Amino acid sequence: MPYALKCTLSGLLLLFAADACAQLPGLATCTRSxxxxxxxxxxxNAYSVATAGNTTYMRGFEQRGKRYWAQTTSRYGQLTFFTGLASDGEAWVGYSRRVGWTTLNRFSSSGGASARFTCSRLTGC
Known part of the structure; x- marks a missing residue:
């Protein structure tokens, strides 16, 4: 392959790579204690996560929908329950249950969304 063609192809690959990197979303800036x-x-978008024993409290703000939300997650052995509420009135509930390397998940929201799915450490969700 001629040298000029190699240089041209290399330059195009670099341009595509630079373009792909420019399209990656920026990472969040976090502070922790x-x-x-x-x-x-x-x-x-902003969020915070606080833990107290087996309970996790999350709060956040979604820039796109201009809404605030809060979610509480509690763990009891292999069961994890969560409930949430958003400033636009949407509420949601759900749970995850670990069975060996598999996690059974289910959630539903007042907005009409619901799902039931299984995740595995080997095959994913």
């Missing part, structure tokens, strides 16, 4: 994690991403 022993029990609290607070993050903000470049689009203006």
């Amino acid at each position: 022993a029990t609290l994690l607070a993050c903000v991403d470049p689009e203006g």
Whole structure:
């Protein structure tokens, strides 16, 4: 292959790679302490996660929908339950149950969304 063609192809590959990297979303900037994690991403979305024993409290703000939300997650052995509420009135509930290397998941929301799915450490969800 002629040298000029190699250089041209290499240059095009670099342009495509640079373009692909430019399209990756920016990473969130986070601050943490022993029990609290607070993050903000470049689009203006924000969330915080606090833990207390077997309970996790999450709060956030979605820039696109301009809505605030909060979710509480509690773990009891192999069962994890969660409930959430958003500022637009949407509420959701769900659970995850671990059985060996498999996790059984189910959730539903007042907005009409619901799902039941299984995840495996070997094959994913």
